[in-house]
Amino acid sequence: AQKVTQAQTEISVVEKEDVTLDCVYETRDTTYYLFWYKQPPSGELVFLIRRNSFDEQNEISGRYSWNFQKSTSSFNFTITASQVVDSAVYFCALKGTTDSWGKLQFGAGTQVVVTP
């Protein structure tokens, strides 16, 4: 069975602070894909990044960076110099390859609150 754990329910920071969101996953698949989505207060889900299991290179996109560590089954997300617009719920998700179509398993989400 696949499982995604986002242990942090809510993180509050002051603008310009860095914030790291933890994501730990479980899967028996040797090939799998990891995703991060953002859900701002308006409610829509916005795709941020995907990472496959055989590519452990970290990635940086502007103020966002992702640290994938297969050895610890973690795919953590860091927002550098946070801004109020970063306030949202962030979901980590896992897609395995055992199923013929690949079910997307979501974590419970982490609420990030950035105050001025």
Next chain:
Amino acid sequence: NAGVTQTPKFRVLKTGQSMTLLCAQDMNHEYMYWYRQDPGMGLRLIHYSVGEGTTAKGEVPDGYNVSRLKKQNFLLGLESAAPSQTSVYFCASSADRERDNEQFFGPGTRLTVL
């Protein structure tokens, strides 16, 4: 290019009433999904479809039915609504069988069952 759209955006039902949520996508995607989002539980898959005319059960299918008569549309039906079905419903689509394709989500439907 509207992406994924959902109708309606909000709805209030009484217990026992029925309704249909409509999802439409204009990206020619093969795969479509219905999720429900509840506080502290992330998104859970209700039903999905891998192509026109096909549907399958997801993680929490009880109390829901779906149909995919046209490739661009995926309908979610509640035959007899219950308060436990109060939730935010999201539709999503993805391109094809490539496993790393991300899912594109609609704006959501907030459903309250009294």
